[in-house]
Amino acid sequence: MNGSQDRDTPWRVHGVSVEGYRHRRSGVPCQDACEHRVVGPVTVLAVADGAGSRPRSDEGSKFAVRLAMDHFGRRAGALAALPGAKVRDALRETFLEVRQAFREHTGADAPDFATTLTVVVLAPEWIGQVSVGDGFVVLRAGTEDGVRQYHLLPQPAAVSEYSNETVFLTSNDAPDWVYDSCVKDPGVDGVLLSTDGLAQAALSRGPGGGTIPHTAFVEAVLRSLDAPGPVTDNAHDALAALLRSDRLTALNADDKTLLRAVRRGRS
Amino acid sequence: MSSEYPPTMPAEYADIEFENNAQRLPLVLCLDISSSMAGAPIQTLNTALAEWTRELQEDVSLSYSVEVAVVTFGGRFGVCSWRGPQLLDARAGVSPFVPAHMFQAPQLAASGVTLMTEALELSMRIIAARKAELRASGLQYYRPQICLVTDGLPTDATGHFTETWRRLIPVLEEEQRNRRFRLYAIGVGGITELGEQVLRNFAPKFNARIQGFPFRELLQMMSASANAEQKGAGDEVFEKIFSQFKTQRPAWES
Secondary structure (H helix, E strand, O other): OOOOOOOOOOEEEEEEEEOOHHHHHHOOOOOEEEEEEEEOOEEEEEEEEEOOOOOOHHHHHHHHHHHHHHHHHHOHHHHHHOOHHHHHHHHHHHHHHHHHHHHHHHHHHHHHHOEOEEEEEEOOOOEEEEEEOOOEEEEEEEEEOOEEEEEEOOOOOOOOOOOOOOOOOOOOOHHHHOEEEEEOOOOEEEEEEEOHHHHHHHEEEOOOOOEEEOHHHHHHHHHHHHOOOOOOHHHHHHHHHHHHOHHHHHHOOOOEEEEEEEEOOOO | OOOOOOOOOOHHHOOOOOOOOOOEEEEEEEEEEOHHHOOHHHHHHHHHHHHHHHHHHHOHHHHHHEEEEEEEEEOOOOEEEEEOOEEOOHHHOOOOOEEHHHOOOOOOOOOOOOOHHHHHHHHHHHHHHHHHHHHHOOOOEOOOEEEEEEOOOOEOOOOOEOHHHHHHHHHHHHHHHOOOOEEEEEEOOOOOHHHHHHHHHHOOOOEEEOOOOOHHHHHHHHHHHHHHHHOOOOHHHHHHHHHHHHOOOOHHHO
16 A cells, blocks of 8 residues: 555555564465545545454455445545534444444355454544554644654553454454544644554553553654655655564564554644 | 565664563473483483574564473472573572573483472463563563473372372363463373373363474474464464374474
8 A cells, every 4th residue: 555645635644564474474465454545625544453363364354444445435524524522423333334344245254354443534623533453543643842742542451361362343242342532633643553563663651551652663653754745665665664674573473554644734 | 584575674764762562472391301301302302492492583573572481390309490591499589481582491401200290380370470570561462381291190209100180180271261371281202191191181182192202393383383372373273283293294384
């Protein structure tokens, strides 16, 4: 996936999914996927992480992000017009439509396509997130004492003590695990979506023990998209090389996805 | 690592400082070093441990994720844990886990009795303690692995066969049902039918009786299992890896 060519939209978007070290060594395709779509003043972003234990999860993750584009894209205008209080319910409803369509299409084989899905809608008045599984979203918003501020959107509680276990779009109890949030802050000028393959690189532990963004990483990957103009091949290759680097592999051998968006004309 | 993918950081991102917060995979090698292992078997084990350590360190991901602890039963002190090459004093409260990229294999010598039950109990204790440490440091982890290797029967401190191993059965059953760790129980050399029966009870799915002392293959199987854990593989993959090991085919074929 390459950078957005929609020059008159407020956001510049770029993302990439790369196969992890384990999959690279055994010739298994990347089971992550990401996509974005611009519909009028609304930008829809999605990342998905196919389950390592399921045979067709690489197709599942691609299918999930495509369905997210279709369903959220179709409702983009209506969503953007909603008053703030109604946004979260509408996001959840649309997300469950995506799940329904996914399950209908994959039928009895749905578990073979198991994948997580994280969707972000960038509307003129708000930014909404709706998700199932362990993907995560970080926002860049404003400065405090001249220092850029980064915020991790709320994450669900872990489903087990092990880091490689999560809930999937196809799980029977997925509706119970769908979580959403909506931010109304015109100061947000950068958004990063990722699958759990980057959790160690992009997230850190706060002084109170909670999870917070790892500023050095998030700052660097958003800053490189702040440069005006379309995303160059070099910039694309550099991000892919970062995700494939030994340094990141040492932190996590899983597939990695980074989908980033910054507001144009700000940096 | 394939040269197609430059492992180095692109210049634009070279100044990012990362934390040492890789997801951890605790691995306990619970090894029989009682007198029946003397001679060629213990030498084979030492050589295989050194070789496996090198291979593990060549794997960019396993080397930073896997943490190795060695527990031995036999020898002068009965049951011991090792932090790499260093024999630990049980009272010191030092964790025996060493990140694979820093692990050095101990030099083991064979003598003494087979306190297998106590060694497995120690293995479970150090895993529980390590999980607590990891949680307290905010580090994520995969399901730990214990690899029990023996050529004999559980004995008491005087070297006589004992039925005390039976006290472990309900404990291991519950621990494995709760997915606290994966236990592989492997009989080597001249292990008897009764010895094999003990292992079957410890690890109903993942037990084996292997001809000779194929420690190299055995350790490679542990790496393959760690690799599968990192990929989030399903139980059927672990069963396949194990069955390939049992039939002495390369574990990496999975």
